[in-house]
Structure formats: structure tokens, C-alpha cells
Amino acid sequence: MRLGYLFLRSRMTGPSLACLLGVTAVTWQWAWWVKQDPGILFLIVVMTPLAAATVIGVSCRSPFGEAERTAGRWLPALRLGHLAGLLLLGGGALAVVGRGWAEPDGDLALVRNVAGLAGLAFLAARVVGGGLSWIAPLGYVVLAFFAGGAGENELPRWAWVVQPAAHEPSRYWAAELLAAGLLAIAFAGARESPDAVE
Amino acid sequence: MSVRLLTIEARRNVGLWFFPVILLISWWLLSAWGWIAFLWESTNQQLQASVVPFGAPAIAGAAAWMAGRDRRRGIQDLLATTPRHDTERLLTLWASTALWGVLAYAAFAAYMMGRTALSATWAGPELWPVVVALAAILAHAAWGFFFGSLVPSRFTVPVVAIAAMMLLQFLSGYMVATGGGGYSPTWVTYLAPDKPAYDLAPWQALIYMGLTGAGLAALALRRRWGTPGFAVLAGSSVLAVAGVIMVWGEWPRYDPAKPLAYNGWGQVIEQDSVYVEPEPVCEGSPVTVCVYPQYQPVLDEGVASANRLAAPLLGLPGMPLRAGPEDTTFTGGGSTSMLRVGDDGHLDVSRFVDKLVADSGSLREGAIVNEAQLAVRQWLVGKARLPNWAFECYEDVPEQQQYPGQPTAGMCQATARLARLSPPEQRAWLETHYRDLRAGKLSVRDLP
Numbered sequence: 001m002r003l004g005y006l007f008l009r010s011r012m013t014g015p016s017l018a019c020l021l022g023v024t025a026v027t028w029q030w031a032w033w034v035k036q037d038p039g040i041l042f043l044i045v046v047m048t049p050l051a052a053a054t055v056i057g058v059s060c061r062s063p064f065g066e067a068e069r070t071a072g073r074w075l076p077a078l079r080l081g082h083l084a085g086l087l088l089l090g091g092g093a094l095a096v097v098g099r100g101w102a103e104p105d106g107d108l109a110l111v112r113n114v115a116g117l118a119g120l121a122f123l124a125a126r127v128v129g130g131g132l133s134w135i136a137p138l139g140y141v142v143l144a145f146f147a148g149g150a151g152e153n154e155l156p157r158w159a160w161v162v163q164p165a166a167h168e169p170s171r172y173w174a175a176e177l178l179a180a181g182l183l184a185i186a187f188a189g190a191r192e193s194p195d196a197v198e
Numbered sequence: 199m200s201v202r203l204l205t206i207e208a209r210r211n212v213g214l215w216f217f218p219v220i221l222l223i224s225w226w227l228l229s230a231w232g233w234i235a236f237l238w239e240s241t242n243q244q245l246q247a248s249v250v251p252f253g254a255p256a257i258a259g260a261a262a263w264m265a266g267r268d269r270r271r272g273i274q275d276l277l278a279t280t281p282r283h284d285t286e287r288l289l290t291l292w293a294s295t296a297l298w299g300v301l302a303y304a305a306f307a308a309y310m311m312g313r314t315a316l317s318a319t320w321a322g323p324e325l326w327p328v329v330v331a332l333a334a335i336l337a338h339a340a341w342g343f344f345f346g347s348l349v350p351s352r353f354t355v356p357v358v359a360i361a362a363m364m365l366l367q368f369l370s371g372y373m374v375a376t377g378g379g380g381y382s383p384t385w386v387t388y389l390a391p392d393k394p395a396y397d398l399a400p401w402q403a404l405i406y407m408g409l410t411g412a413g414l415a416a417l418a419l420r421r422r423w424g425t426p427g428f429a430v431l432a433g434s435s436v437l438a439v440a441g442v443i444m445v446w447g448e449w450p451r452y453d454p455a456k457p458l459a460y461n462g463w464g465q466v467i468e469q470d471s472v473y474v475e476p477e478p479v480c481e482g483s484p485v486t487v488c489v490y491p492q493y494q495p496v497l498d499e500g501v502a503s504a505n506r507l508a509a510p511l512l513g514l515p516g517m518p519l520r521a522g523p524e525d526t527t528f529t530g531g532g533s534t535s536m537l538r539v540g541d542d543g544h545l546d547v548s549r550f551v552d553k554l555v556a557d558s559g560s561l562r563e564g565a566i567v568n569e570a571q572l573a574v575r576q577w578l579v580g581k582a583r584l585p586n587w588a589f590e591c592y593e594d595v596p597e598q599q600q601y602p603g604q605p606t607a608g609m610c611q612a613t614a615r616l617a618r619l620s621p622p623e624q625r626a627w628l629e630t631h632y633r634d635l636r637a638g639k640l641s642v643r644d645l646p
Contacts (some may be wrong), residue, residue: 012352019353037373039381047364054356061352132212134259134356138363139223142252145232145367 007078016059016086022092023051027110036102045103046161049113050141052090054134057088057121060131060190069189076186083122083182090114105165113161116174117141122181125190133190203290204297213260213298220302223252228539233310234530235540236317236495241310242618243394246331250392254334254366257299258342259359264295265346266354270631275511288347292414296339303335306311313540320476320492326399333406334391338362340413347417366390385449385462389442401444408438478523484512485550487521493528493545500526500545506582507551510624514632516557521550560638570640573612576605580617612645619646 022099027048032042038041060083062068091114098107124136144159155162160170208214227248234240234331265288268274278284311323345358373381388395391406411434419427447462459467478488482501485508489497504521511517530543552561555571555578566572616624627646634640 015351015353019357022357039373040368043364043367043371047360047367051357051360054360055353058352058356074415131352131355132215134359135216135219135256138255138259138356138359139219142363143226144304146227146251155235171534187273 004078004081005071008082010063011059011060011061011080013086016055017089019055020052020086020093023048023055023090026051027094028097031097031101031110033127039104041101041103041106042162045098045106045109046113046141046145049094049110050117052094052114053117053121053132053137054088056083056086056090056118057128057133057137059083059184060073060125060133062192063100067191075189078190080186083118083185087118087178090118091149092166103165109165111184112165112171112174115178116135116161119174119179119181122185122190123177126184126188129189129192130190130194144166200290203287205295207291207294208297211260211294211296211298212263213257216256216260217298217302220249220253220256221306224302224306225539226248226536227251228310232530232542233540234543235310235313236319237492237530238314238318238321238323239492240530241314241318242327244398244491245307245310246327246394247392249306250331250334251363251366251370253299253303254338254391255359255363257296257335258338258362259355260298261292261295261339261342261512262346262355262358262596264291266350266352267341268289269350270352282439285421287416288343288417292339292343292417295343296336299335299339300332307331309583317495318492319479319494320490323371323434324396324399326396326403327394330399330402330406331390333403333410337406337409337413340410340417344413344417344420347420366392369393374378385446388445388449397450398445398448401441403441404444405438405441408434408436408441410434412438422538459600463583471486480520484508485519485521487526487545487550488523488545489526489528490523493526496528496543496545500547503582503584504550506545506584507547507578508554510578510581510621511554511628511632516633516636518550518553521547521553525550551578554578556638557561557636561638567640568640569609569642570612570645571638572605573609573616573642573645574635576609576613577616580613608642612642616645 027044030044030048030160031041034044050127059142064072072078091111094114095107098110101107103109120137120140121133125133128135141161144155144161147156147159147162157169158173160173162166163170225248228244231244231247233244233248268277277287280287296400307328314323341360342362346354370387370393372384372386372390374384376382383393387393388398388402389403389405393402395402412431415427415434416432419431450459450461450467452459461467476491478497479491479494479497480486480488481497482505485501485504487497487500487504489500493500500521508517508519525547527546527549528543529546552575556566556568559573560566560568566575615628619627623646628635629643631640
């Protein structure tokens with residue numbers, strides 16, 4: 001119990017939860033303010049999960065580095081539990097907010113996007129470290145957002161984040177990314193950043 | 199701010215890693231927007247729209263990250279004991295981070311404008327939109343740095359970057375309902391720095407220059423209260439607010455009832471000058487193709503297409519030998535490959551083919567509806583074997599889905615019959631029937 005508590009403290013779970021709460025509050029307030037405008041709800045369905053996912057991505061950084069790797073016990077289980085908990089809380093809170101929106105199945109789209117973008121953030125955290133892991137989902141969302149920019153009627157398959165919630169392949173994309181990201185972080189951890197920019 | 203310190207900070211800066219990422223994503227966006235390298239109009243519009251959507255939020259995040267660096271390393275107290283003024287040190291760190299965003303933008307702008315300058319045949323660069331995007335990158339860096347310094351937490355970084363992106367997308371996608379289910383942009387839309395609007399660009403630039411100054415002044419004031427800081431903050435805020443007011447005021451509101459355009463102060467917006475159509479450029483023989491001068495780089499391709507299409511009809515009485523600008527359409531955009539960005543675009547001469555088989559009196563609302571004309575048109579297109587001209591004959595199209603001019607089975611059979619004839623037979627048939635064909639007096643049954 002104490003081990004779990006200390007692990008969560010080391011991962012700044014308190015500030016992470018505060019940020020997730022903030023993201024949920026902004027989502028709720030924004031959706032209420034725009035009065036179910038479908039254009040803006042579409043923006044919210046992509047952007048607020050992006051914020052939640054990147055916050056969770058940043059929290060996978062370890063402050064202890066190699067010392068934790070050599071002396072830590074049950075690290076994969078602890079990492080998995082920590083991230084799964086944050087995902088459940090972040091995704092669940094957004095799903096509650098998204099119920100009853102004019103955007104069809106807005107709650108499901110929010111959950112899918114949190115999951116997939118968090119997976120992307122975890123994979124990026126493995127490569128560039130937790131602190132800068134937000135850059136991958138941010139870049140991906142920009143690409144997906146403008147994937148139909150040239151007037152194409154159909155979005156490319158990889159732009160799952162902007163697909164409607166009912167689009168089944170997009171759920172698989174998100175689930176696969178999440179699984180890959182969770183596995184990478186659970187077993188290998190986020191990259192330590194001994195470089196100059198950290 | 200010493201150059202040496204700036205160089206050291208720039209070298210040991212996260213912006214260095216963001217530089218290639220910004221270039222790559224901007225390149226991808228450029229391909230998505232369908233940039234046409236030889237058109238200044240395309241370059242002027244797409245420079246902003248390609249770099250800002252990712253570059254500005256990314257630099258905001260990078261600046262927030264760098265602002266928290268000293269705290270992450272636990273060297274704040276150590277640095278406080280050094281003789282250099284802390285505001286100056288922070289400004290150097292901000293400048294070195296913003297520098298990478300500016301460099302990425304400058305490299306991108308230099309490439310786009312350089313390529314256009316080498317290939318364009320008409321018009322020129324618009325410099326205000328270039329300034330708008332530059333000012334927007336600096337403003338994002340300034341406010342990102344301010345928030346990163348205000349709340350130096352790791353969580354501030356993604357929140358700042360994503361908030362910047364949300365705001366940008368919210369502004370640039372801001373539309374109001376116009377009735378009848380339509381939406382249109384308003385003056386709020388043009389507060390976004392990735393929305394090119396030549397008349398509003400100086401005011402957009404003013405907004406972002408003001409925001410840059412305000413962000414830096416706020417940063418300085420956080421360290422030390424003082425009159426100079428307040429003066430800069432007040433002056434910059436006035437600039438930004440003035441820019442917003444001017445965008446609101448100068449944005450044209452069109453009144454379809456008059457029809458006139460008004461500005462925000464109720465004044466009629468007068469046209470500066472009457473638009474003078476540029477003199478077309480003509481080339482080719484026996485069929486001459488004329489285009490507006492900006493399309494000159496694709497004129498050769500248009501001449502070749504028009505001559506291939508017209509070849510079976512050459513010498514027939516009444517056959518048009520000139521394709522004017524109204525008979526051609528430039529189509530471009532939507533690069534199919536990241537390696538061919540800027541190259542796509544060609545001159546579509548399909549309206550000239552219409553002219554070859556139909557005179558203006560036989561058209562209905564500008565379109566061919568006579569099946570014999572359509573059949574011969576398809577035969578000409580098939581014979582010329584032009585790329586991008588594929589058509590299909592649908593055998594069983596339900597009646598409610600049919601539209602005038604759609605290739606029907608009967609029409610396609612007539613095309614096939616004509617194609618099966620030997621060239622002398624085709625020529626003989628055309629010599630006898632070409633005039634009637636163009637006048638719309640034939641039906642598919644009259645085709646051989």
C-alpha cells in the first residue's frame with residue numbers, strides 16, 4: 001500500500017488529477033457555452049481529450065531514473081496501475097461530460113480519443129521522455145485535423161481521431177495505440193532525459 | 199542581451215529539436231492544402247496556413263518548457279547570485295527559444311517564396327501575411343514563456359501548447375449561421391493568424407506584435423515591478439486592442455440587398471480601383487490556347503492537350519481553332535505525394551472539347567445535353583489518350599440518379615461504333631455531319 005502511495009507521489013499524481021479535473025471542467029463549460037454547436041463540439045471532441053492524454057503522458061516520467069530501475073519492485077504493475085487509473089479517471093470524467101451532446105456518441109468519441117492519444121503520448125514518452133511526450137499527439141492531431149484539407153471527401157484511415165464515434169476501425173486504431181503505449185511504458189518506462197534540454 | 203549567451207542558450211534549447219518537427223508538419227500541411235508553387239496567390243495564402251497551425255502552439259510549448267528549466271534543474275538560487283539581471287537572462291532564454299521557431303518559419307518561407315519567385319510568371323509576394331505569421335510565432339513564444347515561468351510545472355507545458363492550439367482552431371473555425379443552414383466566417387475568424395486576408399493583414403500583425411510586447415512586459419513585471427514594465431505592457435496592450443478593433447472595423451460586411459459592402463463603422467467600402475483583366479498569353483498551332491498570364495507555366499501542357507483533342511477535326515469547316523481563357527480551367531491542389539508538393543496543377547481544356555463538338559446555341563445552361571455531341575466528345579477524349587480524363591459508362595443507372603450529360607449505355611455504344619471505323623471512314627462521317635453535330639441536330643442513332 002505504502003509502495004503504491006509513494007509511487008503515485010513520485011509520478012505527481014496529485015497535479016495530474018488536478019489537471020484532468022481542470023480539463024473536464026473546461027470541456028463542460030465550453031460545451032455549455034457553445035450551446036451544442038456541432039462545429040465547436042467537433043473541436044472539443046478532439047482537443048480536450050488531447051489535453052487529458054498529454055497530461056497523462058507527462059505523468060509517466062520517473063524522477064529516480066536508473067536507481068528506480070535497479071531497486072524498484074513490481075515496476076511494470078505499478079506503472080500500469082498508475083496509468084490505467086489516470087486513464088479511467090480522465091476518460092470517465094470526459095465521458096460523463098459528453099453524454100447528451102448534439103455530437104452523436106460524443107462520450108464514446110471522447111473516450112476513444114483519450115485512449116488513442118494517450119497511447120501515442122506513451123510511445124513518445126518512451127522515445128523523448130515524459131516531459132516532451134505531448135509533441136507527438138499534438139503533431140498528430142494537427143495532421144489529422146487537416147487531413148481533409150485538400151477537399152477530399154473521405155478522411156484517410158490513419159486520421160481516426162477526427163472520425164465519428166461510430167466509425168469502427170478508428171476504435172481499433174485507438175485501442176491498438178493504447179495497448180502499444182501502455183506496454184512500452186509498463187515494461188521499459190519513459191526515457192530518462194540526461195540530455196541538455198531536460 | 200549578449201550574442202554569446204544567446205548562442206549558448208540557442209544551442210542548449212529544446213527548440214533545436216522542434217525545428218525539424220515544425221518543418222516536417224508544415225510540409226505535410228502544405229501538401230494537404232495543395233500548394234501550387236508557380237502561383238503567388240497560392241504561396242501568399244498557404245505560407246501562413248501551413249506553418250502557424252502547428253508551429254505556433256509548438257513554440258508556445260517549447261517556450262513554456264524552457265521557462266521552467268532552471269526550476270527543474272534546481273539552479274534558481276545559484277543563478278540569482280550571478281551578476282546578470284534576471285530579466286535580461288530570461289529574455290535571452292525566451293529569444294533563443296523563439297529563434298528556433300523563427301528560423302523554421304524563415305526557412306520555410308524562403309523555400310516557398312524562392313521557388314515561386316523562380317517559377318511564377320505574374321503577380322508578386324504579399325509581405326504583410328509573412329509578418330503576421332512571424333509576429334504570431336513570437337507572441338506564442340512570449341505567452342508560452344510567461345505561463346511556463348508563472349507556473350513552472352511539467353504539466354504547464356502541454357496545457358499551454360494545447361490551449362494555444364485550441365484557441366487558434368477556435369478562432370480560425372469561428373463561423374456564424376447565415377440562415378438556410380449555411381455558415382460563414384466573421385471578423386472573429388480573422389483574428390486567427392493562419393487566416394490570410396490581405397486587407398486585414400496589417401491589423402492582424404499589429405495584434406500579434408502587441409501580444410508579443412505584452413507577454414514580455416508581463417514576464418518582466420513578474421520579476422520586478424516598475425514603470426518601464428508597466429509602460430510597455432500598457433503600450434503593447436493598446437496596440438493589440440487597436441488591432442482587434444481595426445480588424446472588426448475593416449472587415450467587410452456585404453449587404454446583398456443594395457448590393458454594397460460596409461465596414462464596421464457603417465461606411466461603404468469603395469473599390470480602390472476597377473479590376474482590369476490581365477492580357478491573356480497565347481501559344482500553339484494549329485489550335486491556339488490563351489490563358490491568363492499566371493497560368494503560363496502550364497500553357498505548353500494545355501496547348502499539347504488541345505491539339506491532341508482537336509487533331510481528328512482539323513480542317514473541318516467551323517471548327518474552333520482558339521481556346522480562350524474562358525475555355526480552360528486551371529485545376530490544382532491535393533498533392534498525391536509528399537515528394538511532389540507544389541508540382542500539382544494542370545490546365546483543363548474540357549470546355550474547349552465541349553466547344554469542338556457543340557456550338558453555344560446547342561448548350562443548355564452552358565452544358566452539353568445532346569447525346570450525339572457527348573458521344574463524339576468521348577470519342578475525341580478517348581482518341582487523345584490524355585491523363586486525368588478517365589470516364590466510365592454506367593449501364594444501369596436508375597432514372598432518378600440520371601442527370602443531363604451523363605454517359606448512358608446508348609451513348610457509349612455510339613462512341614464505340616465511331617471508334618471502330620477506320621480513320622478515313624471517321625473523317626468522311628465528320629465531314630458530312632460536323633456542322634449538324636455542333637448545331638445539336640443529330641441524335642446517337644445518327645452516328646455511324
